[in-house]
Amino acid sequence: MTYTFRVSALAAEFGVHRNTIRNWIRNGSLPARPGPGRQYVMEWEAYRALCERYGRSPRPGTDRVKDPAMLQQMAGKADLPPVFLGRRSPTFTESPAWIESCLACGSCAAACPISGVDGLDPCRIIRMALLDLEEELLATDWPWKCTLCGRCEESCPMAVGIVGFMRHIRSLRDRERVPGPIHSGVTTCLERGNNLGIPEQDFLALLDDLGRELALSCPGFTVPVDRYGARLLVTINSKEPFTEPDSMKWWWRIFHEAGESWTIASSNWEGVNWGFFSGDDEAMRTIVGRMVDNLQRLNCSALLLPE
Amino acid sequence: MFDLLQEYIDQDRIRLDRTIHTGRTTYHDPCNYGRRSQQLFGHGYFEEGRAITRACCPDFVDMQPPGADNYCCGAGGGLWSMPYAAERVFHGRLKARQIRETGARLVIAPCHNCRDQILRSLNREYELDIEVKYLWQLVADSLAGPS
Structure with missing residues (x-):
């Protein structure tokens, strides 16, 4: 152990x-030898003795290197399982994110707003995947704490698809262990047409009530449900009918004013695709497919997805 | 959404009253409409939302940095619904700082998720004392009626 x-x-x-220091080195009372970059190196013990002689304590942090006895002991631990690097798991290499082109430059880590939180860091995640630390990586909650914001990707000089890769890791999580209500929302949506399981009858009654209320200020207004041939199919974020139904009226007032030809589908009207967040491609495809079905069934030419 | 609102404005199908939202206003770039749209579809919706906001609000100020380098609200990727509130609020510190630095009292968010995070979480956690509106809410509240 040395002191530089x-x-x-x-x-x-x-x-x-x-x-004075130069004289000490020259006359041998300071046992230091010259190193690179006008630096000197001496044994840490000599430094400690020097400190003791002058009534000082060694600078904090300079003694953190393990002592030789401990290093020797560690070297003797041959029963530690060796780690083989280089075997690339197809779980990760088959992802189209091109993680192999990572230069380990750390730009992504610098751009990430939550680098360091719980040890998370996009660069670290990519390096772990490249070093085949698959099990360790899948055990973390990092991809779920990441908001998929994409600042990392924006800064990556090699255009690694970090966001897609993060979502890919999410997709490998056992569905029962997906954090929060996201997976149950997906299941509910697949079974009942929207993430919160609002029954069709309740939804239609709510639209009717709200439409009547709005007609007081917008004469002649009604909510056009399943109107065949409307130009615009409008999807709904299920939180709106559930928690703040009046907020749907903002779009409706604009449509009324603009004389838009629009409609809401009576079923599968959900506009929030939680399959995207939970990493569930199949569910995502089904939910998108339902929107396309509604577009075709009602012969609409445009989709409004205000999510 | 942006194309539709812009179409109404361009074709004079709606008229906007610029005397309603006279306070200082700023605009939040949602990650999915900006960076992600740029990556997936080759077009990031950065300017459109600003143009519509400017059409309603005479005193408009951008956050720094705006556009492609803008910060996430902190609740993207499903975080609004996940049990990581501490991380979500910590992530949002940058958005809160950006908003505070503009001096805006009104923040326009064209995304359900971002609006909820800024209005219901950051506003309280960082004592921003701001109003947050959806882009379409701003437009609806600015409707001037038929000429």
């Missing part, structure tokens, strides 16, 4: 002139 220093730094540390 520059003459000026050591002089400042001990409150003596630089020439």
Whole structure:
């Protein structure tokens, strides 16, 4: 274990002139040898003895290197399982994210707003995947704490698809262990047409009530449900009918004013595709397919997805 | 959504009253409409939402950095619904700082998720004392009626 220093730094540390340090080195009372970059190296023990002689404590952090006895002990531990690097797991290499082109430059880590939270760091995640630390990576909650915001990708000089890769790791999580209500929302949507399981009858009654209310300020207004041939098919975020139904009226007032030809489907009207967040491609495809079905069934030419 | 609202404005199908939202206003770029749309479809919706906001609000100020380098609200990727509130609020510190630096009292968010995070979480956690509106809410509240 060694202590590395520059003459000026050591002089400042001990409150003596630089020439004094140089004299000590020259006459051998400071057992240091020259190193690269005008630095000197001495044994940490010699540094400690010097500190003791001048009534100082060694600089904090300089003694963190493990002592030789411990290093020897560690080297003797041959029963540690060796880690083989280089075997690339197809789980990751078959992802189209091109993680192999990562240069480990760390730009993504610098751009990520939550680097360091719980040890998370996009660069680290990519490197772990490349080093085949698949099991360790899948055990973390990192991909779920990432908001898929894409600042990492924006800064990546090699255009690694970090966001897609993060979502890919999400997709490998056992569905029962997907955090929060996202997976149950997907299941509910597949079974009942929307993430919150709002029954069709309740939904239609709500639209009717709200339409009547709006007609007081927008004469002649009604909510056009399943109107064949409307130009615009409008999807709904299920939180709106559930928690703040009046907020649907903002779009409706605009449609009324603009004289838009629009409609809401009576079933499968959900506009929020939680399969995207939970990493469930199949569910995502089904939910998108239902929107396309509604577009075709009602012969609409445009889709409004205000999510 | 942006194309539709812009179409109404361009074709004079709706008229907007610029005397309703006279306070300082800023605009939040949702990750999915901006960066993700740019990556998937070759077009990021950065300018459109600003143009519509400007059409309603005379005192408009951008957050720094705006557009492609803008920060996430902190609740994207499903985080609004996930049990990681501490991480979500921590992530949002950057958005809160950006908003505060603009001096805006009104923030326009064209995304359900971002609006909820900024209005219901960041506003409270970082004492921003702001109003947050959806882009279409701003337009609806600015409707000037038929000429």
